[in-house]
Amino acid sequence: MIAEKSYRFAVRIVKLCQYLRDVKHEFILSQQVEKxxxxxxxxxxxxxxGQSRADFIAKLSVALKETSETKYWLSLLHDTAYLTDREYxxxxxxxxxxxxxxxxxxxxxxxxxxxx
Numbered sequence: 001m002i003a004e005k006s007y008r009f010a011v012r013i014v015k016l017c018q019y020l021r022d023v024k025h026e027f028i029l030s031q032q033v034e035k036x037x038x039x040x041x042x043x044x045x046x047x048x049x050g051q052s053r054a055d056f057i058a059k060l061s062v063a064l065k066e067t068s069e070t071k072y073w074l075s076l077l078h079d080t081a082y083l084t085d086r087e088y089x090x091x092x093x094x095x096x097x098x099x100x101x102x103x104x105x106x107x108x109x110x111x112x113x114x115x116x
Contacts, residue, residue, distance in 0.1 A: 006040045009041070013033060017030040029077055029080075030077075036070040040063050040066045043066060047059030047060045057113070060102055064099065067098055074091060
């Protein structure tokens with residue numbers, strides 16, 4: 001579930017950045033949000049291929065940090081009027097959903113690590 005959602009989110013981020021560059025002529029912030037927004041899925045993938053539970057936790061923790069960073073860039077794009085309220089709410093809600101999923105996965109994994 002997290003793999004699919006984070007991949008779809010990465011695709012949305014890439015399309016958003018294309019829009020920001022082509023239509024809004026914004027290059028700096030779009031580059032930042034593209035790096036963090038696409039890296040979420042990359043870290044999920046690395047975590048799924050982790051060599052240990054600790055490696056899995058580490059990679060998903062990085063994915064969670066990238067999600068927080070992406071939320072920041074999206075807020076900045078909104079507050080500087082590069083994104084409309086509607087555009088912002090739509091993509092930000094996806095980002096928050098991924099954040100909640102990652103948080104839940106990490107809590108469960110850590111709890112299972114302690115009980116074993």
